[in-house]
Amino acid sequence: MRKTTTRLSDGRELIYYDADPAGAVPTPPRRPLPDPRPVPPATRAGTSERRVDRLTGETVAYAAHRQDRTFLPPADQCPLCPSTDERASEIPDRDYRVAVFENRFPAFSGEAGRCELVCFTPEHDRSFADIGEAQAGLVLEVWTDRTAALGALPGVRQVYPFENRGAEIGVTLSHPHGQVYGYPYLPPRTGRELRALAGHRSRTGGNLADELLADELADGRRVVAESTHWVAYVPHAARWPYEVHLRPHRRVPDLTALHAAERAEFPRLYLRLLRGFDLLFGPGQPPTPYIAAWQQAPLGGRGERGEFGEFGEFNELTIGREEFALRLELFTIRRGPGKLKYLAGSESGAGAFVSDVLPETAAARLREVTAQ
């Protein structure tokens, strides 16, 4: 992999990741083309603010400038395609393999976090499921590099690479792409997980994540697929109609800690899951909307004063990054052909998920559609 960093005309960083498809010959150096667009008047600015809801301890971020973000442009104006002689996109070059740039409409930026876009392929009409194993392997390297790069920024507490796919999820650009958030605070779910891990360790001496994985493997009914280094399963208390967690057998805190053998095995298994997701609801159905997200160990000190607001008791817990188990969570909001799972009063108001699909039923269906 060869990494080439440049800047767009408004100062945002753009990074090309190049690699020979076969991985055999060295990648030639890239001389990045300049962004031909004029510097826009303060597009990059924008108020970004965060507040803690003291009643729940949850941090909420505000990014009012995002209201005007690009909304489903026609394919010939896609900002994520390579530029052409006629039109300058966000990526000045005529081609790329994987490109990363700072979001023009970030949820966080500057001293307090960072939001990036990751273009998975230059081909507009593909989806992640059909980019091929070599390209998926390159994306994994990019996610790993971004985890290291954003994790080194002083204000970042968690690096969160994710993909939203499908208009039903609210995706505003159809070109295959994902995002990486460098949260400048501990996201609420991560906070809950840390508390659970710390509580379990202090009570039992064991690691909760590893015990849950051992339970899943011993039970077996929710295991969807397994390889030498990875296992994919529907969790015992899944919230979404179809939800798969993909984690390495070996507990590692984040992507940078994966071994070469673990990396090498990931693309094939992940692409199998993604192709299976598109088959879930039978032939002739539109592509399955999904969210895929890497849950990684947070950054920042052990037992430091956290972001919990009223939850003072968290500060008494100490837990190291090594307690956290890296995993990819893949789930869809589609519950049947033409039917979506909406987060209405119970989920959005009370935080209480009601699911129509039992995890064992979901796992059986996922085994069917991912069988090779």
Added chain:
Amino acid sequence: MRKTTTRLSDGRELIYYDADPAGAVPTPPRRPLPDPRPVPPATRAGTSERRVDRLTGETVAYAAHRQDRTFLPPADQCPLCPSTDERASEIPDRDYRVAVFENRFPAFSGEAGRCELVCFTPEHDRSFADIGEAQAGLVLEVWTDRTAALGALPGVRQVYPFENRGAEIGVTLSHPHGQVYGYPYLPPRTGRELRALAGHRSRTGGNLADELLADELADGRRVVAESTHWVAYVPHAARWPYEVHLRPHRRVPDLTALHAAERAEFPRLYLRLLRGFDLLFGPGQPPTPYIAAWQQAPLGGRGERGEFGEFGEFNELTIGREEFALRLELFTIRRGPGKLKYLAGSESGAGAFVSDVLPETAAARLREVTAQ
């Protein structure tokens, strides 16, 4: 108000709430008509199950039988309209004021919780905003009665009256109606709030909910409307584009504790907020989708072994119901004309809300549209 209880042919309870519109003359007794429909083969059964996600402490409910629930029937087949000579709906009578019945497709039922539908009006084409103050007052009485009735069931931990409005929220019946959930467990948000209230009390000796209200009143920028007994404000760390909390000045644990003067004042203020919601995005916009939900004090013992799974520390906290402050939360997922706020990777995966509208901006707009 006169309450008349009967049963549908499959055994589900149906309750009529009648009242003279002027409240002056006594309501005549109602002799409920029998449900003419044959007993269906085991429609009411269905597996309902709940599990705790040990990594987050959140309870998830499963109700696989709900997959086949009624989905946007045409208006002439509405199951919530009164029955006619030609067609038997869920309500056998030719008319009603407010009717409540057990959900045919419940998320919980039997020994473990209860789910009810509340028909706000017999008129199919109305919405809550235009049912009038007398009818809204009757609905408040019904919510109060259901809070008492469901709260008396042995397995119920929290009574949660709510309304989902709009197809964008996933509403499958357009007739004006709400629901009441009698959760057989502590919903996750309530658990977080109890922990915050208990932590604050033990650290400072004060009540967090009352202090937050005092802060809102002293600040004033987010106050939307106020009356003698109630105040409506956008919370400091609102999660949704437009979100209003409506609570009595006096802290009460639930609807059954409201005084007559507090009850009397509620309909006018609430209808004003609802009408304002429909004006938020300018003339000619479709009705605003919204969720409205009553947050009430949970039931069950003080300091008892809770539903927190790994969160053993909760068991050491003791907190009484009187610490909780009843409030109605009203919010929309619409963030602009034709634009919805989707819960994508950050919200659904990491629990981290990113909002495009600052609470102060939302409050200013809400003051405009609710000005009389």
